[in-house]
Amino acid sequence: MGNSLPVIGLAGYSNSGKTTLLEKLITELKRRGYRVGVIKHTHHHVELDQPGKDTWRHARAGAEVVVLATPSGVSLARSYESDPGPEAVISMMDGVDLIIIEGYKRGKWPKIEVYRHVVSERPAIPREELLAVVSDVPLDSEAPCFTLDDVAGVANLIERVILKTGG
Numbered sequence: 001m002g003n004s005l006p007v008i009g010l011a012g013y014s015n016s017g018k019t020t021l022l023e024k025l026i027t028e029l030k031r032r033g034y035r036v037g038v039i040k041h042t043h044h045h046v047e048l049d050q051p052g053k054d055t056w057r058h059a060r061a062g063a064e065v066v067v068l069a070t071p072s073g074v075s076l077a078r079s080y081e082s083d084p085g086p087e088a089v090i091s092m093m094d095g096v097d098l099i100i101i102e103g104y105k106r107g108k109w110p111k112i113e114v115y116r117h118v119v120s121e122r123p124a125i126p127r128e129e130l131l132a133v134v135s136d137v138p139l140d141s142e143a144p145c146f147t148l149d150d151v152a153g154v155a156n157l158i159e160r161v162i163l164k165t166g167g
Contacts, residue, residue, distance in 0.1 A: 005037075006162045007090060007099045009107060011125050012114035017148060018102050021114050021134055024151045025158075029098065032155065034163070037096035039089050041103030049077060098163060110162065112154065115139065132157055 010025075012018050022038065029036050049056035049066070059066045059077055068075040076092070078084075086104050093099055101109070105124060110131035115123050117137045130143035134154060139145055146153045159165045 005090070005093070005096065005099050007101065007109040008131060008158065008162055009101045009104060009109050009111035010114065011103070011105045011111045012116075013120045013124055016114045016116050016119045017134075018114045021148065021151070021154075022100060022102055025100070025154060028151050028155045029158070032159070034098055035096045037093045037099045039086065039093075039099060039101045039104075041086070041101065049075075098158070114148075116148075131161065 010018050010022050026036050026038065049059060049068075055066045055068045055075075055077070059079065064079050066077045078092075080088075086101060086107055090099060101107070105111075111125050111129050112132045112134060113123050113125045113130060115133055115135040115137075117135075123133065123139070123141075127142055130141070132144045132146060132154060133139055133141050134146045134148060134150075136148055144157060146157075
């Protein structure tokens with residue numbers, strides 16, 4: 001992909017618990033000293049700013065890029081005619097040790113699938129793309145399987161395989 005940062009995907013069907021797991025995983029990786037970047041992909045149109053605010057008005061007027069700079073952070077909104085794809089978004093990220101993508105089921109990076117049997121009948125990600133599965137039921141998988149509560153185990157795997165720190 002032309003980016004030297006480690007990238008993993010967190011994928012699964014809607015309402016499988018991806019966001020909840022990701023929130024816990026970010027907390028655990030931060031506790032271990034890692035700087036984590038996250039890309040959340042959605043197929044729905046979402047306002048990237050609050051309607052009526054200056055930056056929202058700038059974007060509506062046609063600015064291709066709008067940046068809100070504050071003493072505590074920066075927010076960037078860039079306009080595209082169509083979905084720019086994960087590579088374009090990844091190229092905008094720096095200052096992190098790991099990028100976790102929630103969504104984008106298709107991509108060449110390794111993926112952790114969150115699977116819940118009440119949400120779907122079978123996992124969504126092909127076996128050859130799986131780094132691991134986090135599930136509410138035991139699965140017959142060649143990839144390591146973790147319970148929904150084993151965030152430390154998932155973080156250990158990410159350290160060992162993706163960050164290659166031996167964690």
